[in-house]
Amino acid sequence: MNPYSIPEIEGDLQTLDARKGQAKVAVYTLGCKLNYADGLSIRKTFEDRGYAPVNFEEGADVYIINTCSVTDKADRKCARVVRQALKHSPQAKVVVVGCYAQLQPEQIAQIPGVHLVAGTEAKWKLPELLEEAGSTSPNGPSGPCSH
Secondary structure, three states: OOOOOOOOOOOOHHHHHHOOOOOEEEEEEOOOHHHHHHHHHHHHHHHHOOOEEOOHHHOOOEEEEEEOOOOHHHHHHHHHHHHHHHHHOOOOEEEEEEHHHHHOHHHHHOOOOEEEEEOHHHHHHHHHHHHHOOOEEOOEEOOOOOO
């Protein structure tokens, strides 16, 4: 797995029980260390809205893929990470955000399984954008989401 992926959230049984019924969010970061810091902030934004952060492999209701366009490797890896997310949770809503999403939104929107593409400035409003699109809420997933 990517060295910049968000680490698993540790917790005792009470914490885990409190998360039952909550929408789960996982954040995966491609690219630079600045993106890693942004990924942590994005996760915190979702947590503040009532989402339960989980490790990428655990299966989430919402996957946020925070992209970078500095390296070709990050650009090429985006579609692979989307496929991995959907293997862990086939019904998940996948959001691609960041520099690559800002530069190539049409290309990313064509990746099967991507529900929302957001540029760099929108990354701080992702919970609201998902809720406005009717895709999920902190109390659990709901109806379909569009690009």
